[in-house]
Amino acid sequence: MSNHRLLSVVSTFMMLIIINTVSFTQPAVGYNVKRLGAQPDGKTDSTKAFMAAWARACGSNQSATVYVPKGRFMVGGLQFSGPCKNGAITVRIDGTLVAPANYFVLGKAQYWLGFQHVQGVKIVGGTMDAQGAGLWACKASSLKICPDGVTSLAISNSNDVKVYGLTSLNSQMFHIVVNGCNNVRVVGVNVVAPGNSPNTDGIHVQLSTGVTILNTKISTGDDCVSIGPGATDLWIENVRCGPGHGISIGSLGKDLKEEGVKNVTVKRVRFKNADNGLRIKSWGRPSNGFVDNVLFQNVVMSNVKNPILIDQNYCPVHNNCPHQVSGVKISNVKYEDIHGTSATKVAVKLDCSKKYPCDGITMQNVNLSFKNQIPASAHCINAGGKTSGFIKPTGCF
Numbered sequence: 392m393s394n395h396r397l398l399s400v401v402s403t404f405m406m407l408i409i410i411n412t413v414s415f416t417q418p419a420v421g422y423n424v425k426r427l428g429a430q431p432d433g434k435t436d437s438t439k440a441f442m443a444a445w446a447r448a449c450g451s452n453q454s455a456t457v458y459v460p461k462g463r464f465m466v467g468g469l470q471f472s473g474p475c476k477n478g479a480i481t482v483r484i485d486g487t488l489v490a491p492a493n494y495f496v497l498g499k500a501q502y503w504l505g506f507q508h509v510q511g512v513k514i515v516g517g518t519m520d521a522q523g524a525g526l527w528a529c530k531a532s533s534l535k536i537c538p539d540g541v542t543s544l545a546i547s548n549s550n551d552v553k554v555y556g557l558t559s560l561n562s563q564m565f566h567i568v569v570n571g572c573n574n575v576r577v578v579g580v581n582v583v584a585p586g587n588s589p590n591t592d593g594i595h596v597q598l599s600t601g602v603t604i605l606n607t608k609i610s611t612g613d614d615c616v617s618i619g620p621g622a623t624d625l626w627i628e629n630v631r632c633g634p635g636h637g638i639s640i641g642s643l644g645k646d647l648k649e650e651g652v653k654n655v656t657v658k659r660v661r662f663k664n665a666d667n668g669l670r671i672k673s674w675g676r677p678s679n680g681f682v683d684n685v686l687f688q689n690v691v692m693s694n695v696k697n698p699i700l701i702d703q704n705y706c707p708v709h710n711n712c713p714h715q716v717s718g719v720k721i722s723n724v725k726y727e728d729i730h731g732t733s734a735t736k737v738a739v740k741l742d743c744s745k746k747y748p749c750d751g752i753t754m755q756n757v758n759l760s761f762k763n764q765i766p767a768s769a770h771c772i773n774a775g776g777k778t779s780g781f782i783k784p785t786g787c788f
């Protein structure tokens with residue numbers, strides 16, 4: 392072996408050692424909220440300790456972990472904001488975060504735990520107990536002094552975020568919101584609130600690209616998943632929904648100028664005792680919003696009030712929209728392998744915009760039945776498309 396060759400082998404070898412040493416001497420640093428003063432007693436305010444742990448993890452120039460050990464930690468509003476000095480922060484939760492019982496404490500904040508302007512954050516495990524019942528009772532009473540309530544977990548203006556195995560209980564408003572993000576994965580999450588709790592949407596996605604929701608179970612009082620304007624390249628797979636108001640694209644078209652929803656896949660989903668199954672909903676008023684390229688595939692309905700629904704005449708309390716038509720154009724929506732039972736006679740209802748009729752709707756192997764001997768029916772207005780395979784109920788195209 393020539394000297395030159397030897398030198399090159401040695402230097403390659405040295406480089407490997409250096410690379411290994413670098414990665415070996417820079418393990419993730421960990422910040423345990425308990426060591427920073429958090430009390431696992433469910434009542435001492437531990438907000439400061441959580442914020443201190445985040446500040447250190449975010450300020451670290453190497454990957455870092457915020458660790459929440461077992462126990463119940465009462466925390467107020469937590470703003471976990473970036474940009475951070477490293478792109479790999481794990482928030483590992485073995486315990487439970489408990490919101491203050493007094494709902495005025497979170498008051499006018501928009502969220503309880505919020506991540507914003509972060510990249511490469513992973514939230515693993517844990518339970519968030521927002522104790523929403525007090526606020527729901529306030530809203531149900533005639534008192535006019537209730538705050539709106541907050542989202543339990545909000546991820547905004549962030550990239551490459553993962554939420555694994557989180558349980559969200561009894562949110563005041565939405566459980567989880569993804570807004571203004573790229574590449575977010577929500578996997579193995581469990582959302583629980585009573586079927587009559589107001590506005591407790593499970594997971595809301597808007598103005599975001601490349602969001603994936605997998606292997607998730609949602610029982611709540613509003614939409615299991617709600618999909619707002621500007622949701623694109625969204626993938627929802629293996630989700631159980633019920634009670635709840637279904638997987639809903641919308642409400643869209645509230646604003647005159649609005650981002651569209653495109654490329655949404657919803658597959659292997661089960662709805663049980665839900666108000667809706669697969670729903671697309673837009674306000675009956677002018678808008679440039681749209682829905683394009685949606686696939687609903689392999690869905691089982693059990694006792695669902697509106698298994699397949701497009702409602703473009705949404706106008707709650709007839710406010711600001713009576714006698715107007717929706718400007719939202721809905722095209723290329725596929726329903727494939729949808730079967731099970733409807734809790735009402737009308738199992739399929741496509742009520743599309745008179746001005747911008749739905750087009751490119753396809754149904755393949757749809758088999759929905761109503762109770763006993765009474766057949767289910769389909770009602771379609773301003774909807775164009777075609778069917779293939781077995782279709783029950785028939786009558787749309």
Ligand SMILES: *[C@@H]1O[C@H](CO)[C@@H](O)[C@H](O)[C@H]1NC(C)=O
Binds near residue numbers: 452453
């Ligand atoms: C990381 O931060 C430490 C102290 O804060 C500093 O000593 C070290 O040089 C930094 N390393 C890099 C790679 O910036």
Ligand SMILES: *[C@@H]1O[C@H](CO)[C@@H](O)[C@H](O)[C@H]1NC(C)=O
Binds near residue numbers: 601623624626654656
């Ligand atoms: C649609 O979105 C999926 C992710 O949900 C992505 O893999 C696919 O490339 C997108 N398709 C188009 C045509 O953009």
Ligand SMILES: *[C@@H]1O[C@H](CO)[C@@H](O)[C@H](O)[C@H]1NC(C)=O
Binds near residue numbers: 758759760781
């Ligand atoms: C449609 O569903 C009914 C009720 O579950 C079932 O008896 C029937 O075999 C199904 N038909 C097809 C073609 O799958």
